Amino acid sequence: xxxxxxxxxxxxxxxxxxxxxxxxxxxxxxxxxxxxxxxxxxxxxxxxxxxxxxxxxxxxxxxxxxxxxxxxxxxxxxxxxxxxxxxxxxxxxxxxxxxxxxxxxxxxxxxxxxxxxxxxxxxxxxxxxxxxxxxxxxxxxxxxxxxxxxxxxxxxxxxxxxxxxxxxxxxxxxxxxxxxxxxxxxxxxxxxxxxxxxxxxxxxxxxxxxxxxxxxx
Amino acid sequence: xxxxxxxxxxxxxxxxxxxxxxxxxxxxxxxxxxxxxxxxxxxxxxxxxxxxxxxxxxxxxxxxxxxxxxxxxxxxxxxxxxxxxxxxxxxxxxxxxxxxxxxxxxxxxxxxxxxxxxxxxxxxxxxxxxxxxxxxxxxxxxxxxxxxxxx
Numbered sequence: 001x002x003x004x005x006x007x008x009x010x011x012x013x014x015x016x017x018x019x020x021x022x023x024x025x026x027x028x029x030x031x032x033x034x035x036x037x038x039x040x041x042x043x044x045x046x047x048x049x050x051x052x053x054x055x056x057x058x059x060x061x062x063x064x065x066x067x068x069x070x071x072x073x074x075x076x077x078x079x080x081x082x083x084x085x086x087x088x089x090x091x092x093x094x095x096x097x098x099x100x101x102x103x104x105x106x107x108x109x110x111x112x113x114x115x116x117x118x119x120x121x122x123x124x125x126x127x128x129x130x131x132x133x134x135x136x137x138x139x140x141x142x143x144x145x146x147x148x149x150x151x152x153x154x155x156x157x158x159x160x161x162x163x164x165x166x167x168x169x170x171x172x173x174x175x176x177x178x179x180x181x182x183x184x185x186x187x188x189x190x191x192x193x194x195x196x197x198x199x200x201x202x203x204x205x206x207x208x209x210x211x212x213x214x215x216x217x
Numbered sequence: 218x219x220x221x222x223x224x225x226x227x228x229x230x231x232x233x234x235x236x237x238x239x240x241x242x243x244x245x246x247x248x249x250x251x252x253x254x255x256x257x258x259x260x261x262x263x264x265x266x267x268x269x270x271x272x273x274x275x276x277x278x279x280x281x282x283x284x285x286x287x288x289x290x291x292x293x294x295x296x297x298x299x300x301x302x303x304x305x306x307x308x309x310x311x312x313x314x315x316x317x318x319x320x321x322x323x324x325x326x327x328x329x330x331x332x333x334x335x336x337x338x339x340x341x342x343x344x345x346x347x348x349x350x351x352x353x354x355x356x357x358x359x360x361x362x363x364x365x366x367x368x
Contacts, residue, residue: 033358118252118361120260121354128264132257214267 004179005188007088009060011197015052016175019045019105023153027146035122042112042124043212049106050204058196061189062088068095086183097156104149108142113211115139125214241302248293248308251286258283259353262333266343266350273341280330280337283353287330290323300366307366319364326356 008016022041029038056065068090070078078092090098113124116135127135163169174180210216261279265271299310312319333349340346361367 033362116256116260118256118365119354119357120256120258120263121350121357123260123263127260128268132253132260135260136256216269 003185004181005088005186006060006178006191007062007174007180007189008178009063009191009197010178011051011055011192011200012059012063013175013178015048015055018048022048023105023149030143035117039122039124042109043208045105046109046113046211047204047208049102049109050207051200052102054200054203055192055197058192058200060191062090063192065099068092069099070095088180088182088186088189094159097152097159101149101152101156104145104152108145108149111138111142111145115142125212128214241298242304244293244295244298245302245304245306245308248298249306251289251293255283255286255290258286259357262337262346263350265341266346269343271341271343271346273337276341276346277334277337280334284327284330284334287323287327290326291320294319309364309366312364319360322356322360322363326353326360329353329356 022045026038026041026045029035029041055063061067070092074092075096078087113126114130114135115138116123116127116130116132117139118136120132123135130138160171163171258279262276262283265276265279294308294312296313298306299308299313300306301310329349329352333346333353336345336349
């Protein structure tokens with residue numbers, strides 16, 4: 001076994017665990033009618049999503065979309081070889097799992113912004129752009145779509161368990177420590193400097209502020 | 218106030234009798250339409266007040282519409298229009314088994330909307346209207362939690 005390399009930078013890990021906490025929290029607050037907290041959770045998730053989007057272009061090499069969003073032929077080759085070759089970071093199939101989860105979460109958060117509750121009282125920050133009935137339809141889709149997101153997350157967790165139990169590879173540890181031990185020596189991926197994360201956080205936070213205020217300052 | 222109350226009770230009573238005579242299906246869909254109107258008018262008020270620069274005329278009109286609708290709520294729930302009809306409805310059977318409690322909650326809602334309408338007739342200042350709006354929202358929620366089936 002070769003030496004450890006840094007694979008997941010701190011921002012990527014914080015985004016991951018932030019989402020892992022906030023998605024169940026969003027569900028729980030909605031179930032219990034705590035809509036102030038639900039809205040806050042949605043704003044935080046929106047911030048994490050926007051940050052992750054920026055980080056997909058500015059982040060450390062393994063966190064960039066370029067590194068893990070591959071064409072169908074790469075995915076097919078990878079599946080055919082049953083993942084024989086170890087790929088540090090997301091493999092071509094897992095990359096699409098990440099894209100699917102981020103896409104579904106974006107859709108979910110986006111719908112939440114326009115949702116209106118049955119009383120016309122609690123609502124997303126952009127719901128004033130829709131009339132009552134449309135806002136109610138959006139809210140109904142928002143409620144149903146959550147279970148599709150849960151299905152994608154279940155698949156994600158099943159894949160991690162498969163790696164842990166069948167392949168004897170602990171992917172969770174890498175997402176906590178940021179380090180992995182590749183079977184064969186690989187080059188240390190380039191890690192992004194902290195200032196870029198700070199800039200990305202500022203941009204994401206400003207965008208959330210703008211949206212939360214109903215598209216006005 | 219006394220005569221207003223009597224007129225209110227009378228009209229509610231007439232609506233109740235006429236509704237009870239109608240088909241449950243008709244009553245239930247009329248009720249759902251009515252509740253949607255409640256949501257629409259309350260949303261209009263909320264959108265205006267939250268916009269930071271509310272249009273006084275719109276707020277005033279929506280608030281008086283909301284109060285008029287709220288006064289009708291008890292008449293939307295005549296006996297025999299609950300879940301035991303087999304018709305799809307979110308109205309719980311408790312509306313009729315705990316009728317006094319339901320009427321108290323409906324009355325609290327109506328009172329809150331009357332106060333909001335009275336305030337909106339004088340001002341569109343969010344600082345004045347927001348506490349009234351929260352009170353209305355609270356009475357919606359308290360009744361729905363007790364008497365509406367949550368999806």
